[in-house]
Amino acid sequence: MTGITDSESDASSVSKRLNKILETRVENDTNTLEGLKELSVFFKENTLQSRRNLRSKIEKRSLEINADFLSAFQVVKEKLDSVYNDVKAMNESVQIMTTQLHSTKTHTHRLIEQTLKLQSDAKKISMQQQVAEAFIGQFQLSPEQLALLTDSNISQSFFEALDKVHSIHERCRTLMQSGLRTVALDIMEQMSRYQEAGLDKLYRWAQFHCKGIESIEMSNLLTRAMARLQERPVLFKYVVHEYCISRRAVMVQMFIDALTSGGPGGTPKPIEAHSTDSKRYVGDMLAWLHQAIPNERENILLLLRDCSKEELSKDIDEALSNITEGVCNPLQVRLETVIQQETSPSNLYSVISLLKFYHNIISSVIPGSVLESVFIEQTSACRKQFFSLLEDIVAKMLQDRVEAPPSNLTPAPGVLHLLALLRQVLSVASVTENRQVDIVKIVASVIDPLLQAVSLSAARLTTTDMAVYLLNCFHQMASTLALYEFTDQRLERLQAQSDAQIDTLTSEQASSLVANLNLGPIYTILQDSSDAPLSQIPGMEPECLDSFFGKLEHFLMMPDMLLLPQINYLQSSNHRLEIQRRANEVISAIYRQLYQRIHDPKNMYSNPSHLMPRSPEQVHELLLGLKEPKKNENTSGIISL
Amino acid sequence: MSAGPYNYEYIFKYIIIGDMGVGKSCLLHQFTDKKFMADCPHTIGVEFGTRIIDVAGQKVKLQIWDTAGQERFRAVTRSYYRGAAGALMVYDITRRSTYNHLSSWLTDTRTLTNPSTVIFLIGNKCDLDSADGSQRDVTYEEAKQFADENGLMFVEASAKTGDNVEEAFLETAKKIYQSIQDGRLDLNAAESGVQHKPPQLGSDFTPNKDPCSC
Numbered sequence: 001m002t003g004i005t006d007s008e009s010d011a012s013s014v015s016k017r018l019n020k021i022l023e024t025r026v027e028n029d030t031n032t033l034e035g036l037k038e039l040s041v042f043f044k045e046n047t048l049q050s051r052r053n054l055r056s057k058i059e060k061r062s063l064e065i066n067a068d069f070l071s072a073f074q075v076v077k078e079k080l081d082s083v084y085n086d087v088k089a090m091n092e093s094v095q096i097m098t099t100q101l102h103s104t105k106t107h108t109h110r111l112i113e114q115t116l117k118l119q120s121d122a123k124k125i126s127m128q129q130q131v132a133e134a135f136i137g138q139f140q141l142s143p144e145q146l147a148l149l150t151d152s153n154i155s156q157s158f159f160e161a162l163d164k165v166h167s168i169h170e171r172c173r174t175l176m177q178s179g180l181r182t183v184a185l186d187i188m189e190q191m192s193r194y195q196e197a198g199l200d201k202l203y204r205w206a207q208f209h210c211k212g213i214e215s216i217e218m219s220n221l222l223t224r225a226m227a228r229l230q231e232r233p234v235l236f237k238y239v240v241h242e243y244c245i246s247r248r249a250v251m252v253q254m255f256i257d258a259l260t261s262g263g264p265g266g267t268p269k270p271i272e273a274h275s276t277d278s279k280r281y282v283g284d285m286l287a288w289l290h291q292a293i294p295n296e297r298e299n300i301l302l303l304l305r306d307c308s309k310e311e312l313s314k315d316i317d318e319a320l321s322n323i324t325e326g327v328c329n330p331l332q333v334r335l336e337t338v339i340q341q342e343t344s345p346s347n348l349y350s351v352i353s354l355l356k357f358y359h360n361i362i363s364s365v366i367p368g369s370v371l372e373s374v375f376i377e378q379t380s381a382c383r384k385q386f387f388s389l390l391e392d393i394v395a396k397m398l399q400d401r402v403e404a405p406p407s408n409l410t411p412a413p414g415v416l417h418l419l420a421l422l423r424q425v426l427s428v429a430s431v432t433e434n435r436q437v438d439i440v441k442i443v444a445s446v447i448d449p450l451l452q453a454v455s456l457s458a459a460r461l462t463t464t465d466m467a468v469y470l471l472n473c474f475h476q477m478a479s480t481l482a483l484y485e486f487t488d489q490r491l492e493r494l495q496a497q498s499d500a501q502i503d504t505l506t507s508e509q510a511s512s513l514v515a516n517l518n519l520g521p522i523y524t525i526l527q528d529s530s531d532a533p534l535s536q537i538p539g540m541e542p543e544c545l546d547s548f549f550g551k552l553e554h555f556l557m558m559p560d561m562l563l564l565p566q567i568n569y570l571q572s573s574n575h576r577l578e579i580q581r582r583a584n585e586v587i588s589a590i591y592r593q594l595y596q597r598i599h600d601p602k603n604m605y606s607n608p609s610h611l612m613p614r615s616p617e618q619v620h621e622l623l624l625g626l627k628e629p630k631k632n633e634n635t636s637g638i639i640s641l
Numbered sequence: 642m643s644a645g646p647y648n649y650e651y652i653f654k655y656i657i658i659g660d661m662g663v664g665k666s667c668l669l670h671q672f673t674d675k676k677f678m679a680d681c682p683h684t685i686g687v688e689f690g691t692r693i694i695d696v697a698g699q700k701v702k703l704q705i706w707d708t709a710g711q712e713r714f715r716a717v718t719r720s721y722y723r724g725a726a727g728a729l730m731v732y733d734i735t736r737r738s739t740y741n742h743l744s745s746w747l748t749d750t751r752t753l754t755n756p757s758t759v760i761f762l763i764g765n766k767c768d769l770d771s772a773d774g775s776q777r778d779v780t781y782e783e784a785k786q787f788a789d790e791n792g793l794m795f796v797e798a799s800a801k802t803g804d805n806v807e808e809a810f811l812e813t814a815k816k817i818y819q820s821i822q823d824g825r826l827d828l829n830a831a832e833s834g835v836q837h838k839p840p841q842l843g844s845d846f847t848p849n850k851d852p853c854s855c
Contacts, residue, residue, distance in 0.1 A: 258723075263755060263833060268723045279716055287687075287720030294689060294704065295652075295836075302647065350716060357686055357717060430713055 139168050139175070139187050141194065149198045154205045159224050162202070165194045202228055203235040210239055210303065211246035219302060227306035237315075243303060244319050248326035251292060255327045258288050259334075278338045279350045285334065286358040289327060293365055296323050321369030328374045335378045339385045345393065346424040348386040349442075355379040356432040383438075390425070390445050394418060398453040405458060405469045409569040411476045415454060419480045422446045426484045439486040447477060447490065451497075464508045467501040468566045474498045475572045502579060509564050509583035516562045517551045519590060526593055534603035542611050545598075549612070552591070556614075556622045559584065584623040592616035649693050649700035652836040653817050655810075656721050658746050659731035660739040661710030664765040667800035668731060669707045672810050677801045684709040686717050694811060696818045703810065722753035726826070726834030727761065727813040732784075734764045734797060735776040740784065747791060757826050758834065759816040761794045762787070763809050768799040 027033070042061065043050065050057075141149070145161035169191040175184035206225040212218035229236040262270035271288065274280045300319045304312060335355075342348045359375035366372065403412050425442055454473045458466045478494045481487040514520050521539045534540050555562055563580060570576045595616050599608045657665045666681045666688065673690040688707040693700055706725070708718035722728070728750050732739040743762070750760055764784050770777040781797060788795035794812055798805035820826040821835065828837045 263724055268753065268755065271723075280719070283716055283720040284723060287717070288723065290687070291654075291706070291721070294691075298647075354717065361686070 138171060141165065141168075146194075149194055149201070152201075152205075154202065154221055154225065156221070156224075158198075158202075159228070162195070162198045162228060165191050165198060169195065199228065199232055199235060203232070203239060206239045207242045210243040222303060223306040226304055227308075230307045240303075240315060240319050241322065243300075244322035247296060247299065247323045251296065251323055252326040252330065254292065255288065255330060259285070259330070275334075275338075278342045278347045279354070282335065282338055282351050282354050285331060286354060289324070289331070289371070290358065290361055290365075293320065293324065296320060297365075317366055317368070320366045321371065324366060324369055324371040328370050331371075332374050332378065335374075336381070339378070339382045342385075343389070345386060345390045345421065346428050348382060348389060349425050349428045352379060352382045352386055352438075353428060353430055353432055353435075355382060360432065387441070387445060390442065391449075393421065394446055394449050398449055403457070405461065405465070409465060409469045409472055409566060410571065411454075411469075411473045412457065415450060415473055415476065418446055418450055419476060423480055423483075436486045439484065440490075443481065443487060443490050447481075450477070463504065464564060464566045467504045467508070468569050471498055471501045471505070471575055472569070472571045474501070475570075475575065498575070502575060502582075505564075505567065505575075505579045506582040509567060509579055510586040512564055513555075513562055513583055513587055514590075517555060517587070518548050519587070522548060522594065523590055526590070526597065534597050534600075535605050542605065545594075545611065552587075552619075555587075556619065559623060581624055588616065588620045588623050591619045647702075647838045649702040650838055651696075651699065651701045651818075651821075652838065653701055653703050653726045653814055654724060654834040655703055655705040655727040655729060655813065656725045657705065657707045657729045657731060658718070658722075658750065659710060659763075660733070660736075660742050660746075661712075663710065663731045663733040663736070663739050664800045665710060665729075665731050666707050668729070668763065668765060668798070668806055668809075669705055671800045671803050671806045673705070675803065677803070683711060684714075686714055687721055692810075694814060696811070696814045699818070701814055701818070703814065705810075719749065719753060722750060724834045725754050725758055726817045727759045728754060729761050729763055729809060729813065730793070731763045731765050732779070733766050734779050734784075735766055735769050737778040740764075740779045743787065747793075755833065757820050759794070759813050759820070760791075761796075761809055761813045763805075764795070764797040765800055767797040767804060768801045770797075 042057065043054065141161060141164060145157075145164060148155070148158045148161045149165070169188055172184040172188040172191070175187070202225050206222060206229060209218055210222060212222070226236070226239065229239055259271045262268050262273070271281065271284045274284065297316070297320060300316055300323075304316065338351060339348070342351065355375055355378055359372065359379060362369065362372050362375055397414055397418055400414075403414065405412060422443070426439065451473075454470065458469045458473075461469060474494050474497055478491055478498070481491055481494070514523060522545070525534070525537055525540055535542070559580070567576055567579060570579075595612055597603055598605050598612055605611060657669060659665055661683070664681075666684050667678055669688070669690045670676055670678045670681070673692045684707060686709055690705045690707060691702060692705075693702045695701070706721045708714070708721055730743060730746050730750065732743055734740075747760070750758070762784065764779065764781070769775070784797075785795055787793075794816065796805045796809050796812075798809055800806060817826070817835065821828065826833055826835055828835055
């Protein structure tokens with residue numbers, strides 16, 4: 001079987017190969033085609049010979065080709081060799097370069113390090129520079145600012161520079177606290193120098209320009225300057241002083257203008273146009289001053305607007321005092337003239353009143369000023385002059401004119417004249433409080449010598465005439481004084497003096513009544529305390545009494561009949577009535593006593609009611625015009641006769 | 642440019658006159674403090690008040706001298722008329738006597754002030770003229786006629802309520818300002834009652850030529 005199989009398998013493999021060959025297409029086999037194409041190059045004739053030689057020919061050709069190849073490769077090899085050599089050489093040089101590089105590298109490393117160090121150094125330094133610049137910026141002035149501080153002009157930037165100096169000075173404290181004592185102290189010293197120089201310059205400038213406070217540009221600079229200078233009280237004071245001097249001159253000029261040239265076109269008239277009218281002249285001058293002060297105060301406030309307000313009011317008061325000092329002299333001269341030349345005490349008193357009024361004002365507006373002292377001085381001079389003038393007038397008048405009392409016992413013309421003068425002075429409208437002292441003194445200067453003179457001139461008169469004359473004078477004085485305040489004490493004294501005279505006159509009048517009514521002996525007997533019955537005493541017999549009752553009856557009908565003639569000269573009806581009343585009371589009292597005694601049975605009058613038909617009450621009523629009060633009988637009663 | 646040294650251009654001097662108790666001081670207080678002082682004491686001599694007002698866009702400082710009405714101060718107060726630019730003459734509409742005295746006040750004012758002085762008549766206490774129980778003693782018409790005859794400006798005002806108080810002071814100022822504009826009031830003369838406080842440019846002692854620096 002195998003054989004079969006084998007043959008079968010052989011057969012199949014042969015067929016396979018055969019198939020393969022059959023299937024093989026020459027045109028598809030490129031290698032074969034190439035080979036064939038190549039073959040066709042040299043196999044030109046298909047001869048046997050050539051077929052036999054083909055193999056060798058092919059081999060020979062192959063050999064040739066290989067030899068060609070070899071020779072060709074020889075070149076390539078040579079080239080490669082040279083390339084190799086080149087590369088090798090290159091390698092070598094690279095090698096050298098590498099080593100060189102390496103060595104360079106090690107070499108430059110230090111350089112780089114150095115560079116880096118330098119760079120960081122540079123950074124540090126530039127930072128330090130910045131710091132230093134900032135430091136200088138903070139702690140030093142710029143050249144411009146320095147120039148501002150020293151050149152002659154003052155501008156707003158000057159103050160900025162000065163502010164800077166100040167703030168640097170302040171900052172130095174921080175510097176000092178952070179330990180930089182030396183530098184801080186150096187800078188502080190430097191700044192202090194700048195500050196001094198700056199303030200010194202500012203001071204000179206302000207001193208020169210302070211009068212320009214009313215100009216818009218100056219005022220802003222000036223107020224700042226003053227605020228700065230306040231740190232240096234001495235310089236500050238000097239500038240204020242300089243300012244005051246300039247304002248003083250301005251104010252004096254304005255005052256003189258108001259005095260001598262008046263307003264525009266002569267209205268208002270110059271104050272001196274009224275120099276003959278002391279009251280108006282002085283009043284106008286003082287009112288002018290009063291009104292000038294607010295403007296000056298405003299100006300000075302403006303100058304010191306930016307200054308710290310503490311303790312400034314003292315400076316302002318001082319400055320105002322200083323400014324107003326200028327007008328003191330012209331004012332004083334004029335006041336003195338007025339005081340010396342015024343001849344009317346009442347005008348002089350008006351001037352005193354005005355001076356006191358304005359003294360009050362000035363002392364509240366600018367206390368302690370020279371102007372105030374002028375007021376004090378002139379007020380006192382004026383008072384002195386006033387009282388001396390008043391005393392002179394009074395003395396002269398009393399010497400020349402207080403004559404003997406006139407026959408009608410009215411106050412002499414001199415007395416009336418002096419009282420008129422007193423009235424005139426006291427009527428001066430007071431514009432000040434507290435004039436009590438003056439009034440008391442004025443009254444004393446007139447009334448005291450007058451009283452003396454009146455008493456003296458009355459001394460020659462009889463008691464009754466004197467009493468009437470004095471009473472009339474006292475009455476005139478009292479009625480003058482009663483119109484004015486602060487005269488109470490004086491009036492009381494006059495009243496007491498009047499009372500004494502009234503007593504005298506009452507006594508005179510009563511005596512006269514007693515005498516005229518033949519009451520003297522009866523009264524004496526009544527006072528006598530004898531035990532014997534009254535009717536048996538000589539002089540008390542009913543017949544004797546009858547003559548008295550007859551006269552009394554007459555008197556009761558016409559009470560004025562027995563009045564002393566001088567009593568009618570009394571100017572005060574009150575005085576007159578009082579004297580009459582009190583004298584009549586005496587008669588009424590005696591009558592009552594007599595009535596009681598006669599009605600007393602012990603006195604053994606036979607028909608008392610027939611003897612004395614009138615009751616004491618009736619008599620009292622007739623004499624005194626009113627019902628006798630039942631009680632307190634002996635009122636003002638019996639005075640010693 | 643910054644503000645001038647003064648915050649005003651002019652000072653006008655005023656006086657307030659009139660009988661005692663007509664409310665002169667109260668008017669001043671109402672004007673300067675916008676308050677009514679119920680128990681205003683009698684003025685002793687002369688009091689002083691100021692206020693800055695606006696007249697035609699200009700700032701004007703009023704310097705007001707309030708005089709005592711009491712007769713005893715007359716000698717003092719008469720001296721304050723000098724050089725007043727404005728005079729406020731006050732009476733009390735509820736007291737005829739204060740109105741009757743106006744002619745004497747007017748005579749004083751005319752003789753003691755400039756011809757250019759503006760006189761303003763104020764009838765004060767018009768608050769007391771209410772419909773129920775008026776205390777009025779002088780009619781508006783009568784006073785108005787008096788004012789017209791004498792060439793015075795006139796209002797009725799109340800220091801208590803503040804009615805017309807502003808107006809009286811402001812109208813007076815306007816009239817004065819007008820006089821200045823018309824040239825009737827010479828500012829350069831002393832005692833004209835008006836002081837000018839202008840910005841003095843280019844004065845002799847200008848230290849800095851650059852106007853911006855201030």
